[in-house]
Amino acid sequence: MALDFSLSADQEAIANTFGAFFARESPVDVVREAEPLGHSPELWAKLRSLEAPGMAAPDQAGGAGASLGTLVVVAEALGEAIAPVPLIEHWVASRACPAPEIVSGEQVAAIALRPANVDGTWRLVPGGAVADVVVGVDRGELVAVHSPPPMAAPSNHGSAPLADRSAREGERVVLGEASELDPLLDLWRVLTAAALVGIAERAMCMGVDYVLERHQFGRPIGSFQAIQHGLADLPALVDGGRFLAHKAAWAFDERLVDGAGVIDMGEGNVTEFAPLAAMAMLHAADAAAVSTDRSLHYHGGYGFSLEYDIQLYFRRARGWANIGGDPSGERRRLADLLWGPAEALAGR
């Protein structure tokens, strides 16, 4: 084994399959039609015919038991197309709750990223508006609750199928202890990071295409250096996000979890999964925000109009990134992972 920045032959095949699938089945008019709910049952049905909903579930449960390195490739393709399906949430939930109807995708599952509040409500669950099953923490337990989805979402920035869901009403199955949510959240971070990288990449390409085509002052605006330099910063952000997501996935697939990996800040050496997952998510969120900001700005006023596609990406760059919580808090959590918890140091 040695350092290698290329996709494996398997990953390449998956990237081609899903890249072509989303390009064909989830063009922007499908994305637009799915607004404001942010979910396309037809697209979900097509994903089922590829057996995509069961990719993440273990093979003993009838899933494909795909590596995280494989799932990351699909998630990036999904992000590039801003496909209106809660596939990432479904995959993560299916790891904890691989029931046959979830593995097949007959039922949609979602993951509550935060514990239920005192009233037993999971607030703003991603995919919650359309999920038949929600996996999450309530009263110190990891549970799966089956109940009819509202099929409506509060109007939101990224047109995401968010909804409040009850952790207590419906058929409730205890899956384990509350702490079992943590590794699921890390999977969600890595996959969401990959999707955000897809958004950042696509927004960058849309910006490049537009500035080559749009003329002002008798020349393509892409020949103005101010615009060139704004775009020239983006490949580092996009590639950096992609490599971090892949490195986190690699660490997971190599079982560098729960202390089996390295965290040596003096050497700048980090191979442990959890901090890499946090880094990937934080960096990809920034990359998607900056890339969509600049790309939209270089579209001029047109970028602000609903008619242009860049606004769809701009809104999802934020809508998908912030659903996991305040990035400041995430950075502090990362600091705890890298240097030990702040509370332990406060009294020194």
Add this chain to the structure above:
Amino acid sequence: MDFRLTDRHEALRTEIRACIDAHIDEEVIARAHHTGTNHCVELAKALGDAGLLAQAMPGEGQDPMAMWMLSSEAEKAGAPFDSVGMALVIAGVLNAAGTKAQNQRVTAALLAGEEFVCFGLTEPDGGSDLPAISTRAVLDGDEWVINGSKMWTTMAQVSDWVFLLTRTDADAGRYGGFTVFIIPMDTPGISVDPIHTMSTERSNVTFYDDVRVGDEWVVGEANEGWRVVSIMFGFERGIANTGALTPLLSRFHQWAGHTGVIADLVHREHMAQVAIDAQVAELLTQRTAWTAAIGEPSGTQGSIAKVFATEAYQRHARWAQAAAGPEGLLSLGEPGAAADGWIDHDVRHCVPQTFQGGTTEINRNNIAERHLGLPRSR
């Protein structure tokens, strides 16, 4: 993708580290800062004796990971390494384009860590616009006569050789008519004046007054010099000198632990951000080295890594200084200086990183045109 270094690379890293540890201590570092010369003969010689310079030399069939490792280990240790880094680049260029005699005489001595070389490219009127240089070499019988001056000839004061870019045909178009020489520094007619800088690092202006050299010191063909310097740019950019965030963060962390600042949530948040950017800089650098290693063009990837790493270094060095308060202003060796004065050093040292090896703007032009496919803006 795979992010594990091979056992061979891990062993190489251990060997490099041992060599650095054996020759670098506070005194050596203090001397480099005092003299402004980032140069340590003992370290160079030890790396040469161990065969590590020969392994780290860039070029076809070589392992670019070795150069990255050597550079990043030196950065982490704060080792005075600039003279060695420059020797490696020129050894690689001579290996690719030089004559057998030049390689026997010069490359061998550079890789032994016994002789050193400076880069004579930039001129008062030819900086980013390097083709605008005016140092001339004119053939007189079987000798070349060179006249002109060079700005920022760093390490000239300790160099045995200068790698000199000259104009030999002014009518051959923008990139035609250049000739590169490798010339002994003790050739009559060469003189060196120091340039002192705000980071204590010293550079020089070098003057060339009727310097006479034979044809045997032409690197590559006469009038084909642009090809030779292009090889050189491909070797250095985005593989070396991109690892400064890791030592910055670890020194800040050490200081923060002593002072209790480590528990401050706002600073912890920023430390985490520096850790992320350090990872990204390393991944982009490793990707550049990996691409070169599989024999593909890595030029724009080098620009991507360099701009990200050096711009992030400046952002975070300035943050570290502000976070350290007045103690962050105290210089190396001053009692009570935050992180023993390394923070003040970093804030100075980060400045030229965004022009050495091509400025941020020149690299962004490169990314825009050659990576994103945008039209030339000039």
